[in-house]
Amino acid sequence: MHTPSNTSQSLTSYYSQQYNARASIPDHPDIFTRWQRDSALARRTNAGLLDVSYGPAAGERLDFFPAHKSSAPLLVFIHGGWWRSLDKSDFSFLVPGYLQEGFNVALTNYTLAPHATLEEITQQQCRALAWLYRQAEHYDYDPQRIVVAGHSAGGHLAAMMMAAMWPVWSDELPVDLVKAGVLLSGLFDLEAIQHVDFVANDLQLSEECVSRLSPAWMPQSHPAPFITSVGDLESEEFKRQNQLISESWFESHRHDVLLDGYNHLTICDAFGTPGHPLFESTCDLIHTL
Secondary structure (H helix, E strand, C coil): CCCCCCCHHHHHHHHHHHHCCHHHCCCHHHHHHHHHHHHHHHHHHCCCEEEEECCCCCCCEEEEECCCCCCEEEEEEECCCCCCCCCHHHHHHHHHHHHHCCCEEEEECCCCCCCCCHHHHHHHHHHHHHHHHHCHHHHCEEEEEEEEEEECHHHHHHHHHHHCCHHHHCCCCCCCCCCEEEEECCCCCCCHHHHCHHHHHHHCCCHHHHHHCCHHHCCCCCCCCEEEEEECCCCHHHHHHHHHHHHHCCCCEEEEEEECCCCCCHHHHHHCCCCCHHHHHHHHHHHCC
């Protein structure tokens, strides 16, 4: 693996290239268009509650798709986009497969940077998970089987939910609110992200922020099992991040799902496709709870 020399310019050049996933995927506009089309179809053909408010900010909204049976598990998916782009509605295409498997699915939004800091975005996701825990009886899912999944920046936020000290957030919440996790091409060490030029202005990451919000350098709040995955066509840095969280939380890490021929975006297709090893591993993880 190439490592940059220790100068500000070389660090910026190296990390900006490593994390510019869209630049390495020439057909990324077509992928986003396909996601939007398939997501629109999923919303038309599956009953769901859209844009439910879980907090006071305009961005604090979620979509909830109920399972066809009572007291089923809840899979919560947090989207990526460098904390500054995309929307939960872009990922409705993930829903049908997990509904067929018998799970409830929630897709969460958050206020996008720079209109919110990364710390505020993380707190919003804490608010979303706490709201979902409290609403379990109302929406008829099992609060003892809440699983969080996230992709890219959403993988970071999912990991932060697995590290959250829930009784500190609110004393009626259990420490094991999140029972399991699925971390897809996530960002777990934010030190490197400080050097990524195309997000610097929007994120404004300080050393203090990096220290507080890098899940790779903090313990899980409890040993919730989790799986990881990264595409083999992704950069060395995304692979390093994936390995880092696997090693940092090794006692709870079930396994890493190998994805030959997948990139930073098509990993989401694998996650939503019944029969694919990543989809099946996610279902297996949830069924063991």
